[in-house]
Amino acid sequence: MSDSTQPLLKVRDLTVTFGSHRRKLSAVAGISFDIYEGETLGLVGESGCGKSTTGKALMRIVEPSSGTIELEGIELTTKKGKDLRNFRTRMQMIFQDPISSLNPRRRVKDIVAEPLDCWKTVEGAEREALVNDLLSKVGIDPVAYGDRYARQFSGGQCQRISIARSLAMRPKLLICDEMVSALDVSVQAQILNLLEDLKAEYGLTLLFIAHDLAVVKNVSDRVAVMYLGKICEIGPSDTLYESPEHPYTKFLLGAALEADPDSPIHGDVLSGEPPSPMNPPSGCRFRTRCPNATDKCANEEPQLVEIATGHQVACHYPLSTLARK
Amino acid sequence: MSTERKLLVVKDLATTFHTPSGPLAAVGGVSFDLNQNETLGIVGESGSGKTVLSRTIMGLQPRNNVEVSGSVLLNGFEVVGASEKEKRSIWGLEVAMIFQDPMTSLNPVMRIGKQIDEILRVRLGMDRQAAKAKAIDLLDLVGISSPAERYNVFPGELSGGMRQRVVIATALAGSPKLLMADEPTTGLDVTIQAQILNLLEELKERMQMSVVLVTHDLGVVATRTSRIIVMYAGRIVEMGSTREVFARHRMPYTRALLEGSPKVSNPSHTRLLAIPGRPPNMLNLPKGCSFAPRCSFATDRCREERPELEAASEPGHTFACWNPLPVKERASA
Ligand SMILES: Nc1ncnc2c1ncn2[C@@H]1O[C@H](COP(=O)(O)OP(=O)(O)OP(=O)(O)O)[C@@H](O)[C@H]1O
Ligand SMILES: Nc1ncnc2c1ncn2[C@@H]1O[C@H](COP(=O)(O)OP(=O)(O)OP(=O)(O)O)[C@@H](O)[C@H]1O
Ligand code: SF4
Ligand code: SF4
Numbered sequence: 001m002s003d004s005t006q007p008l009l010k011v012r013d014l015t016v017t018f019g020s021h022r023r024k025l026s027a028v029a030g031i032s033f034d035i036y037e038g039e040t041l042g043l044v045g046e047s048g049c050g051k052s053t054t055g056k057a058l059m060r061i062v063e064p065s066s067g068t069i070e071l072e073g074i075e076l077t078t079k080k081g082k083d084l085r086n087f088r089t090r091m092q093m094i095f096q097d098p099i100s101s102l103n104p105r106r107r108v109k110d111i112v113a114e115p116l117d118c119w120k121t122v123e124g125a126e127r128e129a130l131v132n133d134l135l136s137k138v139g140i141d142p143v144a145y146g147d148r149y150a151r152q153f154s155g156g157q158c159q160r161i162s163i164a165r166s167l168a169m170r171p172k173l174l175i176c177d178e179m180v181s182a183l184d185v186s187v188q189a190q191i192l193n194l195l196e197d198l199k200a201e202y203g204l205t206l207l208f209i210a211h212d213l214a215v216v217k218n219v220s221d222r223v224a225v226m227y228l229g230k231i232c233e234i235g236p237s238d239t240l241y242e243s244p245e246h247p248y249t250k251f252l253l254g255a256a257l258e259a260d261p262d263s264p265i266h267g268d269v270l271s272g273e274p275p276s277p278m279n280p281p282s283g284c285r286f287r288t289r290c291p292n293a294t295d296k297c298a299n300e301e302p303q304l305v306e307i308a309t310g311h312q313v314a315c316h317y318p319l320s321t322l323a324r325k
Numbered sequence: 326m327s328t329e330r331k332l333l334v335v336k337d338l339a340t341t342f343h344t345p346s347g348p349l350a351a352v353g354g355v356s357f358d359l360n361q362n363e364t365l366g367i368v369g370e371s372g373s374g375k376t377v378l379s380r381t382i383m384g385l386q387p388r389n390n391v392e393v394s395g396s397v398l399l400n401g402f403e404v405v406g407a408s409e410k411e412k413r414s415i416w417g418l419e420v421a422m423i424f425q426d427p428m429t430s431l432n433p434v435m436r437i438g439k440q441i442d443e444i445l446r447v448r449l450g451m452d453r454q455a456a457k458a459k460a461i462d463l464l465d466l467v468g469i470s471s472p473a474e475r476y477n478v479f480p481g482e483l484s485g486g487m488r489q490r491v492v493i494a495t496a497l498a499g500s501p502k503l504l505m506a507d508e509p510t511t512g513l514d515v516t517i518q519a520q521i522l523n524l525l526e527e528l529k530e531r532m533q534m535s536v537v538l539v540t541h542d543l544g545v546v547a548t549r550t551s552r553i554i555v556m557y558a559g560r561i562v563e564m565g566s567t568r569e570v571f572a573r574h575r576m577p578y579t580r581a582l583l584e585g586s587p588k589v590s591n592p593s594h595t596r597l598l599a600i601p602g603r604p605p606n607m608l609n610l611p612k613g614c615s616f617a618p619r620c621s622f623a624t625d626r627c628r629e630e631r632p633e634l635e636a637a638s639e640p641g642h643t644f645a646c647w648n649p650l651p652v653k654e655r656a657s658a
């Protein structure tokens with residue numbers, strides 16, 4: 001649960017720009033958020049809005065163009081070389097494609113031990129015991145399967161192996177990027193339950209990136225919504241899902257279909273498609289598709305402001321204020 | 326029983342591939358029918374045979390190493406055993422298909438308008454001018470703005486959602502009576518998915534079509550179909566009105582599928598109903614019920630003998646299980 005003291009991770013004005021000159025693209029265009037120890041922050045938004053880039057920038061897999069990232073009070077963006085690698089063990093990332101993120105020609109035990117071998121933290125029997133323990137924790141029998149090659153495993157099993165590997169260095173923060181998106185429903189449920197168990201056991205804090213709004217709701221304490229490189233709303237998941245304040249959040253949630261024949265079908269459907277991030281609209285980035293847009297929206301960029309405790313929205317006309325009129 | 330004329334009657338359909346590792350029964354013992362103007366959903370996990378079933382209904386199979394048996398009666402036309410030439414007379418006109426991967430169903434080096442033209446000219450025998458005018462109408466119908474200008478663009482210049490609209494336009498060019506839509510919104514963003522599903526529903530009404538909607542997305546079937554088929558390992562394991570199957574499913578796999586999927590209305594940290602294991606290897610199916618290795622209700626009988634579909638209390642609702650879940654109380658309305 002969020003704890004009112006120092007956040008574990010503090011991100012301020014993070015931007016990531018790809019390309020140069022006229023083909024410049026701000027995939028992440030100045031976002032700020034905190035993640036508190038022990039919580040799960042969900043990050044949702046449609047394809048291309050910058051979710052993965054955000055995760056990769058935190059890991060420094062892509063270089064941020066500006067902004068700051070503080071983990072446990074220590075600023076990471078200026079760290080280099082060994083110092084940076086040291087900090088990387090505090091954060092781990094799990095990717096969408098479970099099969100291609102594992103080396104098919106390595107044995108499962110060696111894959112899980114990759115970070116241990118890289119850091120030479122443990123060796124010999126101790127290493128073996130730790131790897132076996134990790135594999136058992138994710139539900140893979142180390143004796144029967146530890147010596148097999150990754151290519152012999154299904155998507156769900158590969159995702160279990162990725163989880164085991166990510167836990168080897170006992171990270172504080174786990175970044176999960178679409179980690180169940182490629183899995184079948186029956187396997188997805190196993191992995192989501194496993195993740196919740198391990199989170200409790202290892203005291204993990206999670207950034208859970210996904211486009212599936214139901215999955216995100218099930219795992220997150222708080223949720224941030226992105227649109228075209230910006231955060232438009234962030235708040236406790238129940239509040240955000242029940243009474244969204246940003247028009248985009250409302251459309252996004254309205255488009256999610258509940259697996260229940262009695263649930264209402266799509267209400268208002270958002271028309272059009274997101275504009276190109278190469279050439280984002282002035283002012284509010286959502287204004288070209290927003291039914292409530294005014295001139296102010298074209299001229300002034302709305303900033304993320306707190307509208308209720310822990311609930312922030314970047315809109316000149318939050319929905320609850322419109323309703324009151 | 327309904328006296329409505331059936332548009333599609335499928336009986337005991339089986340599709341087996343002869344692979345180097347032995348026979349693979351991708352679809353087996355499938356029987357169902359479809360009314361005019363009905364939307365039927367087919368759900369199941371990856372590899373359960375949804376695409377093979379749809380393609381078999383269309384009469385689209387690889388030339389070699391495949392065996393199809395049973396019957397597919399489409400508006401009076403027997404698809405199984407028909408020659409390529411005979412099938413060409415129904416493709417596009419009686420039945421059309423939207424394929425799972427939108428990129429493969431459009432020719433990347435051909436302008437989108439020309440691709441629709443071609444169908445109109447070849448299938449409907451229209452002349453160049455009429456075909457072009459109709460193609461522009463169709464682009465307009467599927468919600469492509471400035472259709473006359475967009476007529477000349479290549480598929481690669483369009484977003485995924487726009488491409489899917491073009492795919493729908495090509496499928497509808499010959500005003501088919503049945504549209505087989507295989508995962509028509511998979512890979513699209515939810516707001517675009519909503520647009521496409523609304524479009525399909527609107528076109529279905531307008532053109533008086535029947536639609537078979539194949540998907541692994543339970544939200545889509547729950548809200549967009551009137552009847553559903555649940556598949557597991559190439560067979561129908563439960564079938565009935567969507568409402569009935571969601572509310573009163575009897576087969577344990579159906580329950581795992583429906584209750585194991587996260588819901589938007591769930592509170593945070595909801596424990597999901599998870600079943601162990603994963604779908605079986607289709608080359609090596611268990612002898613009795615294919616779900617037995619993962620089923621907590623399995624008995625010896627399940628491992629020996631395959632359960633056939635039997636009737637539940639609501640007409641049209643059937644399930645295949647030796648130890649079905651108890652009948653849920655009907656909520657008193
Ligand atoms: N290495 C790169 N070079 C150039 N552009 C990139 C690169 N990586 C991402 N982008 C662009 O940055 C934007 C954000 O991409 P990102 O992958 O972060 O989106 P996302 O929200 O993760 O989308 P998805 O849901 O499809 O995974 C997109 O417009 C994408 O095309
Ligand atoms: N041409 C083929 N030759 C051999 N086996 C095939 C062929 N096409 C499909 N299969 C097999 O038939 C089974 C059913 O495949 P199918 O594509 O119908 O599944 P699906 O339910 O559509 O799955 P998905 O949700 O992944 O699309 C799978 O085991 C698949 O590997
Ligand atoms: S700032 Fe204006 S355009 Fe942007 S979401 Fe709010 S009302 Fe719509
Ligand atoms: S027949 Fe047996 S194994 Fe199959 S679903 Fe029913 S109880 Fe389970």
Ligand SMILES: [Mg+2]
Binds near residue numbers: 052053178
């Ligand atoms: Mg991504």
Ligand SMILES: [Mg+2]
Binds near residue numbers: 375376377425507
């Ligand atoms: Mg398929």
